[in-house]
Amino acid sequence: MNVKEYIASGILEVYVLGGLSVEESSEVERMMASHHEIKEEVLRIQDTLEKFAFASDQMPNPKIKGQLLNFIDGVSSDNNSVPAFYKYGAVAASLILIVSLSISVFLWNKWKNAEKTIVLIQEEQARYADNFNKASYKISQMENNLSITKDTSIVRVTMKGVALSPTSIAFVYWHKFTKEVYIDAHKLPTPAEGMQYQLWAIKDGKPIDAGIFEISTSNELQKVKTIQAADAYAITLEKRGGSASPTLSAMYVLGNV
Amino acid sequence: MHIEEFADEIVQDVFLKYWYKIEEYEPEKGRLFTWMLNIARNASIDKLRSKEYRSIRKSETTDRLVYQADEHYAESSNPDQIGLKETLDKLSAEQKQIIELMYFKGYTQSEIAEEYNIPLGTVKTRAKSAIQKLRNLFV
Numbered sequence: 001m002n003v004k005e006y007i008a009s010g011i012l013e014v015y016v017l018g019g020l021s022v023e024e025s026s027e028v029e030r031m032m033a034s035h036h037e038i039k040e041e042v043l044r045i046q047d048t049l050e051k052f053a054f055a056s057d058q059m060p061n062p063k064i065k066g067q068l069l070n071f072i073d074g075v076s077s078d079n080n081s082v083p084a085f086y087k088y089g090a091v092a093a094s095l096i097l098i099v100s101l102s103i104s105v106f107l108w109n110k111w112k113n114a115e116k117t118i119v120l121i122q123e124e125q126a127r128y129a130d131n132f133n134k135a136s137y138k139i140s141q142m143e144n145n146l147s148i149t150k151d152t153s154i155v156r157v158t159m160k161g162v163a164l165s166p167t168s169i170a171f172v173y174w175h176k177f178t179k180e181v182y183i184d185a186h187k188l189p190t191p192a193e194g195m196q197y198q199l200w201a202i203k204d205g206k207p208i209d210a211g212i213f214e215i216s217t218s219n220e221l222q223k224v225k226t227i228q229a230a231d232a233y234a235i236t237l238e239k240r241g242g243s244a245s246p247t248l249s250a251m252y253v254l255g256n257v
Numbered sequence: 258m259h260i261e262e263f264a265d266e267i268v269q270d271v272f273l274k275y276w277y278k279i280e281e282y283e284p285e286k287g288r289l290f291t292w293m294l295n296i297a298r299n300a301s302i303d304k305l306r307s308k309e310y311r312s313i314r315k316s317e318t319t320d321r322l323v324y325q326a327d328e329h330y331a332e333s334s335n336p337d338q339i340g341l342k343e344t345l346d347k348l349s350a351e352q353k354q355i356i357e358l359m360y361f362k363g364y365t366q367s368e369i370a371e372e373y374n375i376p377l378g379t380v381k382t383r384a385k386s387a388i389q390k391l392r393n394l395f396v
Contacts, residue, residue, distance in 0.1 A: 013387070014384045016291070017355075018359060018360065020365065020366065021367070045388055049294065049360075050294065051391070051395035053294055055395070061265045
């Protein structure tokens, strides 16, 4: 069927009058799209029906315009019939909730960090305090040592290494008036497990126990037992806790007053 | 319920359909006015076929309704226009029947051919001649 026959058949009039099924209408629309003359003809038929429609035009009830506008206003501003107050309220509440949650998380993190910082600062402070205590202890000890070594009432006895340990050296400080004895023995070899050095004062050829002591790495004086008088001092290695009489085979240093 | 109340309801429905369906309008298929006219026509036919309408207007023929409409809206917005009834009266009985069944009552060409025992081709040629006649009337 050519275009002219198609137009002459009257199918376009039926199409515009709404007398075609959906499939038939789609077919006409395809023809319209591919043939310009067919589209023109359809538009002409539509024009005619338009005029026909206007032949009977009537003003609708004026009430309807207002009702429609109200309805459309309602539809466009408020899709669900939930009152605007609640809608905005819900939005506002959600926003407030989100904001307050964010603030809570933020503050909680800050608080956690602050706590951590406090712990760190406390630890640091404890370390400083500890260092300070150690330092002041050391200073007081050194002052003490210095006062002992400078004191003119103090007698210093040098004990030198004997056969067992020729390079060893130790010092005894004895106070003339208080009879107090201090030992500086940091240059002795470290004793074996379960053993301890013991100082002996020798008076008239007899050893007197002057006390046990530890080997300290720092150059400090240790106070041992009070000795009334001595001709010489010696250090032996004894079992831990000390012995009643010196083990002469384990004598490390010896010095005369 | 009076015919005006039906009309008001249809007008309202139709405008809401324009509002909701405007995105479905395809300019390739014809003018916007035709699209609007078809929506209005389909809504009117749906209403005329509704039980609610038929229960009240059982005995009314289209003729009578058209006449009634013309009478009722005697003061029209356009005083120069030819009335609907007058226009339809210028058509032959066959042309008028086609317009009435197809355009006002929503029958398809196949339904008309079957129900009135007319060949499909004749339905088309009658539709064509009816439109031709209307076109001459509105030149």
